[in-house]
Amino acid sequence: MKTNWNRITLIATACAVCIGVFATSANATDWGPYQVDDRRSGYTYMTDESRAMQVDSFQNPGMIWVEQGAELWTETNGKAGKSCASCHGEAAETMKGVAARYPVYDEKAKKLQNVETQINTCLEKNMQAEPYKWESKEMLSMTSFINNQSLGMPVNVKIDGPAAEWFEKGKAFYYERRGQLDMACKHCHEDNAGGIIRANTLSQGQSNGFPTYRLKWQKVGSLHRRFRGCNSQVRADRFGYGADEYLALELYVKWRGRGLPIEAPSVRN
């Protein structure tokens, strides 16, 4: 079997050379699940060292947050005397797939809910506990833990029905120039993915790895922190963590990465 596959690959490669489809070097590397059609995870733009660090759960520094999240999961919190586990049981079963399908439209709240806002809704409504601050140790631990339950599952968000309006807003955000440098997301992550800007290699700006352990931050950080960072870089207004603008953008960016595997916690430069 194995030999057959190798042979087929060889033949396919030879053909590709013949037809001259070798225009981009992307064709030379098989990224496996980290590439779906022309969509590539940030993983494929990292150094070999960062990639090795991410996939080895003993080396991945983000796993500390996952472990902390596992502890919080069973801790009683709030006036209702409940833990997350009281309602949701085994996270390995009940949280599997959440990261792949969120953000989702919440009929009751009449708005888009991402994993962070969902956690806070549960804390406040179901547990009568204090919500977590967005970039706090508790929130990052809980999102790392929850999203890690979907490791390897393909991103698959719903963008029709009541989510459609949010999707369109997110898309408009993505293509709108902003800031003193007057750039849109697409200028860096669509037009110039793979290009080098100062010391950084630009990726497609995919969201499947979040929360991400960023070597520059020396800790795990949320997707909205990254959005704020990218907005600042172009000297534009930043929105608040969890702002409707960022929730809409999150849905659109997640859709751009449809089919890519959940990597939380990923390791990025």
Next chain:
Amino acid sequence: MPSFKSLIPAVAAAVLLAGSAYAGDLVKYKVVEYGIPKSLTGKAGDPEAGEKAFVNRKLGNCLACHQVTKLSAHPFHGEIGPSLDGVAERYEEPQLRLQVVNAKEINPDTIMPGFYRTEGLHLVSDKFKGKPILTAQEVEDVVAYLKTLK
């Protein structure tokens, strides 16, 4: 209307007090055949000051996207834009000036920022609102520096 008019001296005074380098409007310029023929300051720029503004990450930060062989002592040249080696042989001064002032007048879809404009921008953070990235003087210095890239 009269009350509006009476506000004007107050605004002017505020600008003076702030000591801003951009007191009021930007220098007006005229685009002729994809170029700006006249110096924004009416004088030639200083190429040495221009090299500094070109490299400085808070000013031009041109190396974020461009490569210049003569500047190889500075680390991390980006590869988003073309190499600027020999750019003075490819373009005349007016074209170089427009490229720096507002590259979008040449290519509306470009990623390259307009370094001397404040109109038509959206969602600029408070710190940078109403200010161009470079002053007229800095633009002229950078243009003078580009002219040395032969």
